[in-house]
Amino acid sequence: MPKKKKAAVNNRQTPYVPPNAATRQKAAAKKKKPKKNGKQPLWYHHSRKWKKTRIPLILRLPIELRDMIYSYLFVGTTIADITITKKGTAQRRRGAQSIMLVNKKLRADAGRAFFSQCKFEIPHFKLHHQHIRENPMSTLNRISNLTVVWTPPPKSTFTTTQSDDNLLVETLPELKNLTIDLLGRQYLRIDPENSESQPKLHESMLAYFKKEADENVLPIWIKNIIAKAQASTLSFKLFLTVYYAVDPSEGSDLTTATISWPGKEIVNTKLVRRTDWDQARAGLTKKYISEPADVEPVSLSRSPRTPMIDPVPRTRNSTTDMEKSGNSPHSNQYRNITTSEATQTSRHLDIHSALKMATETITQTNNIHLNGHANANGTSSLPPFPDDVPTAPLLALSLAKLQNNDPEEINRLIRACEDLGFFYLDLQGPGDGILDDADKLFKVGEELYDLPLEEKQKYDFMHKNSYFGYKGFGANVVDKTGRTDRNEFYNISKDDILNLSDPLPAPTVLSTQRPLFASFMQSSHAIITMILTHLNTHLGLPPHTLQNLHRLQSHSGDQVRLIKAPPQPVSDRQITLGEHTDFGSVTVLFNRLGGLQVLPPGKDASWCYVKPIPGHAIINLGDAMAKFTNGLLRSNIHRVVSPPGEQADATRYSLVYFARPENGVLMRRLEGSDRIPELDGEDEGEMAMTAKDWIIRRALGHRHAINKEAAMDFESFQGTERLSRREGR
Numbered sequence: 001m002p003k004k005k006k007a008a009v010n011n012r013q014t015p016y017v018p019p020n021a022a023t024r025q026k027a028a029a030k031k032k033k034p035k036k037n038g039k040q041p042l043w044y045h046h047s048r049k050w051k052k053t054r055i056p057l058i059l060r061l062p063i064e065l066r067d068m069i070y071s072y073l074f075v076g077t078t079i080a081d082i083t084i085t086k087k088g089t090a091q092r093r094r095g096a097q098s099i100m101l102v103n104k105k106l107r108a109d110a111g112r113a114f115f116s117q118c119k120f121e122i123p124h125f126k127l128h129h130q131h132i133r134e135n136p137m138s139t140l141n142r143i144s145n146l147t148v149v150w151t152p153p154p155k156s157t158f159t160t161t162q163s164d165d166n167l168l169v170e171t172l173p174e175l176k177n178l179t180i181d182l183l184g185r186q187y188l189r190i191d192p193e194n195s196e197s198q199p200k201l202h203e204s205m206l207a208y209f210k211k212e213a214d215e216n217v218l219p220i221w222i223k224n225i226i227a228k229a230q231a232s233t234l235s236f237k238l239f240l241t242v243y244y245a246v247d248p249s250e251g252s253d254l255t256t257a258t259i260s261w262p263g264k265e266i267v268n269t270k271l272v273r274r275t276d277w278d279q280a281r282a283g284l285t286k287k288y289i290s291e292p293a294d295v296e297p298v299s300l301s302r303s304p305r306t307p308m309i310d311p312v313p314r315t316r317n318s319t320t321d322m323e324k325s326g327n328s329p330h331s332n333q334y335r336n337i338t339t340s341e342a343t344q345t346s347r348h349l350d351i352h353s354a355l356k357m358a359t360e361t362i363t364q365t366n367n368i369h370l371n372g373h374a375n376a377n378g379t380s381s382l383p384p385f386p387d388d389v390p391t392a393p394l395l396a397l398s399l400a401k402l403q404n405n406d407p408e409e410i411n412r413l414i415r416a417c418e419d420l421g422f423f424y425l426d427l428q429g430p431g432d433g434i435l436d437d438a439d440k441l442f443k444v445g446e447e448l449y450d451l452p453l454e455e456k457q458k459y460d461f462m463h464k465n466s467y468f469g470y471k472g473f474g475a476n477v478v479d480k481t482g483r484t485d486r487n488e489f490y491n492i493s494k495d496d497i498l499n500l501s502d503p504l505p506a507p508t509v510l511s512t513q514r515p516l517f518a519s520f521m522q523s524s525h526a527i528i529t530m531i532l533t534h535l536n537t538h539l540g541l542p543p544h545t546l547q548n549l550h551r552l553q554s555h556s557g558d559q560v561r562l563i564k565a566p567p568q569p570v571s572d573r574q575i576t577l578g579e580h581t582d583f584g585s586v587t588v589l590f591n592r593l594g595g596l597q598v599l600p601p602g603k604d605a606s607w608c609y610v611k612p613i614p615g616h617a618i619i620n621l622g623d624a625m626a627k628f629t630n631g632l633l634r635s636n637i638h639r640v641v642s643p644p645g646e647q648a649d650a651t652r653y654s655l656v657y658f659a660r661p662e663n664g665v666l667m668r669r670l671e672g673s674d675r676i677p678e679l680d681g682e683d684e685g686e687m688a689m690t691a692k693d694w695i696i697r698r699a700l701g702h703r704h705a706i707n708k709e710a711a712m713d714f715e716s717f718q719g720t721e722r723l724s725r726r727e728g729r
């Protein structure tokens with residue numbers, strides 16, 4: 001029964017049933033063979049790739065396009081110029097093509113009210129999308145075939161828009177092939193097979209680069225590197241290699257051009273003929289290897305190969321040369337604050353001031369003063385955590401010891417990550433800075449939630465398919481029965497705060513605190529990198545594997561979350577935040593009041609409270625660590641309920657930093673370790689999703705305003721819960 005087997009392998013939750021042999025034959029006969037030479041349609045290029053990698057094409061689409069598709073699908077609408085075919089039964093509309101979804105509700109909407117609101121303006125795209133077996137969104141799960149056709153651009157434009165590792169280029173109409181390499185790493189590639197003779201190409205491109213380089217052409221991350229580099233005393237060169245296609249009969253030679261920014265020659269641009277790609281790329285790589293000085297710009301934001309924890313410990317007030325400089329006219333032009341400002345405000349962890357704190361389990365820490373914070377800040381008047389409720393036996397680890405590579409402490413860390421996936425981290429001493437930041441951010445949280453609701457709602461970006469910003473009270477479904485949550489939260493993007501992406505609109509109470517957020521994010525990230533470093537060594541992965549999947553300066557879904565849960569009426573105390581595993585890698589959580597509960601593994605386990613301990617963060621692992629290690633490390637299920645005992649009458653604020661894998665990282669078992677269990681046969685065929693898609697799927701899936709079937713689909717938005725229960729997936 002090959003039919004059944006395939007369905008199980010590729011899509012466990014909503015099995016995909018492939019067309020039977022007869023339908024497949026028919027379809028194959030109909031399918032036009034792409035031409036061998038010359039003008040192959042772009043979709044062929046992509047679908048060939050798909051066949052090889054088995055990664056659904058939807059995940060390969062440029063992120064802007066994907067995001068638009070998701071958001072339109074969410075509101076149950078139709079999109080001009082997109083045709084989706086379900087399992088071989090073509091359903092097209094002439095003229096205004098529409099999305100035809102299996103989902104009845106969406107289909108009913110098609111062609112009605114929403115249609116006129118939808119417009120795609122991205123030109124120059126043509127893709128064929130086949131056999132989507134696993135998609136981030138449940139509606140897409142039911143689609144087996146998608147064709148996207150973009151019309152050519154109406155006018156000559158040459159702009160790039162940045163999107164993770166995918167850059168979209170709306171090209172000059174004559175531009176056919178374009179690749180941009182930055183420091184040997186490929187960042188952009190538009191490579192349709194149908195290149196044509198474009199004699200004027202390089203002149204016009206150069207003209208654009210010269211004219212608009214600073215404003216329009218370069219993606220923001222290149223601009224940021226340039227800005228940082230210009231603010232530094234280091235000399236560097238930035239190489240942009242632009243590959244383009246010409247008609248071989250034209251016989252043009254390699255062209256090299258240099259582009260200058262005011263005051264500094266920083267870009268060396270090469271235009272390379274298509275036929276010389278391999279050669280040129282090989283040369284480029286060689287250059288970087290042989291002249292490491294040229295790659296300084298990357299080390300400005302820490303080299304991708306270096307661990308994030310400072311190899312040389314710094315004191316709280318020390319700054320590097322780079323941080324001291326920074327008054328370049330360019331250093332401040334893209335964002336409210338520069339990275340150097342942010343770095344100056346951050347408290348670097350000082351491993352030499354390590355305190356010799358006891359590292360006992362929670363059952364042995366009852367003598368710690370539990371009612372207040374480690375840092376006296378006037379909020380110690382909170383009611384006490386009761387001593388008659390079941391608490392989870394989390395290990396309490398010491399940051400100081402872990403930083404000092406204390407072998408016993410590292411063993412306890414490993415144990416905590418494998419057994420429960422949750423532990424306390426005593427931050428006192430080396431982490432005093434982050435504790436101060438946390439105290440300040442709790443106050444920021446209070447101010448934020450005091451804003452009028454209409455003001456907060458302006459920052460709900462759900463309809464833009466973004467999980468950053470505000471989520472109102474009751475906006476998420478917490479269980480299969482459709483009950484809704486009882487908290488508000490606000491997600492603040494690390495990429496935004498560290499100027500790696502365009503800033504999102506934010507209320508003044510937040511936008512004035514960017515340096516504080518930056519400091520908190522950098523310190524939290526440093527702690528996480530230290531944890532990842534120990535885990536990497538323990539797992540026997542190649543050096544820096546885990547750290548390099550979580551580089552602070554790379555695009556990721558990392559975020560701070562400020563949460564508020566008001567007291568609930570005695571007669572109606574419900575779940576505040578539904579049970580879940582965290583979507584990313586490592587979470588750093590600050591609690592003042594109880595209410596957080598974990599569900600230990602095992603059949604008969606029941607929910608236990610996690611008692612907040614002053615001076616300690618609660619650390620837990622998320623889905624990515626479970627995926628990377630095929631369940632060896634745990635991403636534990638947890639939830640938030642009304643705080644226990646007297647605490648139930650207080651408003652519960654909490655503060656979280658979520659570290660997630662970089663956007664393009666695949667959520668699947670990592671190679672290169674003997675300790676990570678092999679995937680079983682069934683899992684091997686599983687198609688991996690990128691971290692970005694994983695998080696979007698999980699974060700927005702429960703928002704009932706966009707996913708009308710959030711309760712029904714509850715399970716399809718889950719992460720590694722079953723793995724966490726150690727029940728298999």
Ligand SMILES: O=C(O)CCC(=O)C(=O)O
Nearest residue numbers: 563582591596640654656
């Ligand atoms: O508020 C808390 O204590 C936990 C929050 C949490 O688990 C989350 O936001 O993922």
Ligand SMILES: [Fe+2]
Nearest residue numbers: 580581582638
């Ligand atoms: Fe969580």
